[in-house]
Amino acid sequence: MEWAVFVIIASAALVYAFMPLMRERQVWQEVPDSRNERVKSLEQEKASFLKALKDIEFEFASNKINNDDYEKLRNHYRLKVAEVMKQLGQEKEKQGGGESTDG
Amino acid sequence: MVNFGNLSLVFAFIFSLASMALLLTGLMKNDRRFLESGRRSLYGLALFATLASIALGYLFVTDNFQVEYVASYSDRALPMFYKVTAFWAGQKGSLLFWAWVLSIFTAIVVRNTRTELNSRNTPYIYLVLATTLSFFLLLLTSVSNPFELLGFVPRDGQGLNPMLQNPGMIFHPPTLFLGYIGFTVPFAYAISAMVVGRLDETWLRKTRRWNVLSWVFLTIGIILGGQWAYVELGWGGYWAWDPVENASFIPWLIATAFIHTAIIQERRNIMKVWNMVLIVLTFVFCLFGTYLVRSGVLQSVHDFGATGLGGYFLVFMTVVLFGGIYLIAESYNDLRSKHTLESYLSRESTFLFNNVLFLAIAFSTLFGTIFPLISEAVTGNKLTVSQPFFNQVNTPLFLILLLLTGICPLIGWRKASADNLKKNFLVPALASLAGAVLLFMGGVREFYPLTAFSLSIFVAVTIFNEFRGGTIARSKLTGEPVFTAFPRLLYKMRRRYGGYIVHLGLVVIVIGITGSSAYKLETQGTLYKGESIRIGSYELRYDDFRGYRDRNRDIYAATLSVFKDGKPAGTISPERRYYVNAEKPTTEVSLRTTLIEDLYVTMPEIGPNREITLKVTVNPLLIWIWIGGTMMVIGGIMAILPNRKKKGAYDEIH
Numbered sequence: 001m002e003w004a005v006f007v008i009i010a011s012a013a014l015v016y017a018f019m020p021l022m023r024e025r026q027v028w029q030e031v032p033d034s035r036n037e038r039v040k041s042l043e044q045e046k047a048s049f050l051k052a053l054k055d056i057e058f059e060f061a062s063n064k065i066n067n068d069d070y071e072k073l074r075n076h077y078r079l080k081v082a083e084v085m086k087q088l089g090q091e092k093e094k095q096g097g098g099e100s101t102d103g
Numbered sequence: 104m105v106n107f108g109n110l111s112l113v114f115a116f117i118f119s120l121a122s123m124a125l126l127l128t129g130l131m132k133n134d135r136r137f138l139e140s141g142r143r144s145l146y147g148l149a150l151f152a153t154l155a156s157i158a159l160g161y162l163f164v165t166d167n168f169q170v171e172y173v174a175s176y177s178d179r180a181l182p183m184f185y186k187v188t189a190f191w192a193g194q195k196g197s198l199l200f201w202a203w204v205l206s207i208f209t210a211i212v213v214r215n216t217r218t219e220l221n222s223r224n225t226p227y228i229y230l231v232l233a234t235t236l237s238f239f240l241l242l243l244t245s246v247s248n249p250f251e252l253l254g255f256v257p258r259d260g261q262g263l264n265p266m267l268q269n270p271g272m273i274f275h276p277p278t279l280f281l282g283y284i285g286f287t288v289p290f291a292y293a294i295s296a297m298v299v300g301r302l303d304e305t306w307l308r309k310t311r312r313w314n315v316l317s318w319v320f321l322t323i324g325i326i327l328g329g330q331w332a333y334v335e336l337g338w339g340g341y342w343a344w345d346p347v348e349n350a351s352f353i354p355w356l357i358a359t360a361f362i363h364t365a366i367i368q369e370r371r372n373i374m375k376v377w378n379m380v381l382i383v384l385t386f387v388f389c390l391f392g393t394y395l396v397r398s399g400v401l402q403s404v405h406d407f408g409a410t411g412l413g414g415y416f417l418v419f420m421t422v423v424l425f426g427g428i429y430l431i432a433e434s435y436n437d438l439r440s441k442h443t444l445e446s447y448l449s450r451e452s453t454f455l456f457n458n459v460l461f462l463a464i465a466f467s468t469l470f471g472t473i474f475p476l477i478s479e480a481v482t483g484n485k486l487t488v489s490q491p492f493f494n495q496v497n498t499p500l501f502l503i504l505l506l507l508t509g510i511c512p513l514i515g516w517r518k519a520s521a522d523n524l525k526k527n528f529l530v531p532a533l534a535s536l537a538g539a540v541l542l543f544m545g546g547v548r549e550f551y552p553l554t555a556f557s558l559s560i561f562v563a564v565t566i567f568n569e570f571r572g573g574t575i576a577r578s579k580l581t582g583e584p585v586f587t588a589f590p591r592l593l594y595k596m597r598r599r600y601g602g603y604i605v606h607l608g609l610v611v612i613v614i615g616i617t618g619s620s621a622y623k624l625e626t627q628g629t630l631y632k633g634e635s636i637r638i639g640s641y642e643l644r645y646d647d648f649r650g651y652r653d654r655n656r657d658i659y660a661a662t663l664s665v666f667k668d669g670k671p672a673g674t675i676s677p678e679r680r681y682y683v684n685a686e687k688p689t690t691e692v693s694l695r696t697t698l699i700e701d702l703y704v705t706m707p708e709i710g711p712n713r714e715i716t717l718k719v720t721v722n723p724l725l726i727w728i729w730i731g732g733t734m735m736v737i738g739g740i741m742a743i744l745p746n747r748k749k750k751g752a753y754d755e756i757h
Binding site for chain 2: 002003005006009010013014016017018019020021023025026027028029041044048051052055056057058059061062063064065066
């Protein structure tokens with residue numbers, strides 16, 4: 001009984017695992033779409049700069065930075081966000097003006 | 104069932120090898136079919152590892168003593184409850200538990216990445232996981248098989264070590280192992296990121312929950328281990344309860360450093376090399392801890408070979424360590440960051456400094472733990488460094504770390520303005536100073552306790568200020584009233600405030616450790632019925648003695664009336680237990696716990712006329728260690744609670 005159960009389970013597992021090998025050859029796309037990668041990376045950068053801006057806002061409201069530093073840092077990161085958004089726009093335009101995916 | 108278990112183990116091993124071979128073939132041939140098949144094999148592996156584990160559990164429950172492992176760790180009289188937990192009482196079962204849990208974790212990763220097979224990283228992640236599993240399954244099928252049979256069927260097993268017959272046995276080993284095993288996943292993601300050269304923060308973001316959850320499990324495991332040692336092993340003091348507990352503390356320290364710097368990389372895109380180094384070290388020390396915990400190697404250097412596993416682990420750890428170093432060196436130019444710190448007066452800098460301290464403590468603990476092995480290998484004599492070494496080296500480092508824990512929240516990310524820092528520093532520093540003066544006047548005169556308590560006040564005040572300031576800031580930014588801003592702040596910024604709760608837990612633990620180690624009272628004496636023993640403000644009167652049988656043990660218990668400041672304060676009942684199949688009796692601690700102190704009583708001897716020898720200690724503030732540990736766990740879990748649907752622009756970012 002023990003053996004029979006094991007043979008059934010093992011056969012099912014083997015068939016499940018090796019079934020894909022019975023199909024026709026499918027080429028694996030190892031190299032990703034480099035433009036997509038670029039957009040993803042820019043979007044990550046944008047999110048990180050936005051987070052930096054919110055951090056600065058929160059640190060200022062919590063009295064961790066003074067007014068001068070707050071202004072300086074805020075302007076710095078605003079510029080960064082603008083820069084990255086410009087690049088993002090250009091990249092998306094290159095890809096055919098797809099819909100924006102950022103929140 | 105023995106054959107079923109054995110075959111399941113062999114099939115799990117075959118599936119792990121098949122998965123590796125298929126994934127490699129798929130990568131070399133650029134053929135998705137092989138990768139898909141390699142991916143599915145990992146499910147097969149999880150299935151057979153589960154079946155093998157069920158089989159071993161069944162053999163314990165049904166008292167199959169022909170199986171050497173079952174006969175070594177169980178007997179007929181053992182309560183069912185402990186028969187199940189005996190699964191991980193020894194090395195073979197622990198290794199099977201490792202392989203089984205890792206196979207389940209792997210199946211979860213495979214399931215979560217089911218749509219990502221076309222990503223460059225995914226096959227390499229599977230490959231690292233399959234290779235780690237192959238290593239454990241190789242050990243299980245060759246040198247450490249839990250289904251190995253004896254040449255005869257014994258009438259009964261040798262039983263479970265009485266010290267392991269404690270509720271701690273249910274949770275302590277598995278939680279520790281869950282922590283060790285969990286770090287395999289971020290390690291696999293890190294290796295894959297380096298192999299394919301995708302070195303941005305993606306791997307960190309995807310594994311953040313694995314990191315913190317594994318850290319939470321390690322924390323639970325360590326705290327439960329300490330608690331178990333306290334009630335069961337007779338409390339040898341910090342660093343001395345059991346050297347293998349230090350082995351779990353080392354990866355915990357490195358993982359804690361990693362969790363801190365991972366935050367910096369996610370925010371600032373810096374410290375990529377350092378994070379790779381830390382995750383590789385964390386994984387290596389998780390393997391080291393796994394090996395050490397059941398090998399007995401610390402008892403003697405000769406056990407290293409005797410267990411038959413030392414060489415295998417050494418080779419695997421070397422491959423992991425040097426493979427990791429090689430990949431880091433290869434990716435060094437890409438890992439080097441273009442970004443820099445904006446200011447040395449920033450939270451990032453304090454994180455850097457805390458990393459140095461965490462690693463210094465980790466390596467001094469490592470040195471102290473394996474010193475007996477080093478000395479035996481070099482001089483032939485096993486010399487141990489115990490509590491004094493750890494206290495002298497680690498206590499000052501811990502105190503600096505505690506100070507940093509307090510300074511860190513005062514400093515903002517990116518850049519702190521010096522004038523604001525001074526302003527924010529003032530209240531906690533004054534509170535700490537006032538606390539120190541009061542403590543000094545109250546009799547706390549020793550340097551370390553006074554420093555530890557004062558720093559604890561400093562850190563606690565900064566954290567409370569952080570909660571207060573955060574609430575006000577949120578209220579200002581969102582226009583919410585304070586009473587709604589506070590819970591929302593905790594929820595919306597749970598990663599940050601979960602971290603603060605962890606820090607607060609650390610403060611509470613420091614208070615517990617300082618109180619119980621610096622102001623511990625201890626006495627010992629032999630009493631006849633009616634006699635009393637005094638310690639501090641306590642008096643214990645020996646009233647009664649009884650013996651009875653309970654399941655697999657004979658119990659002899661003394662009943663003592665407790666008086667505190669002359670007033671009755673209940674009774675306590677220390678025991679001596681004689682377990683079936685155990686050579687020596689064990690002592691069972693009797694505890695009277697309050698928030699102020701623990702009255703801790705053991706009965707090491709019973710005389711022929713029922714006179715009892717008592718060892719009595721008063722451990723001040725000790726309960727706060729367990730409370731602080733619980734707070735750390737709660738904070739850790741809070742930090743990884745999943746997001747609900749995002750709402751406003753402000754909440755979106757936090």
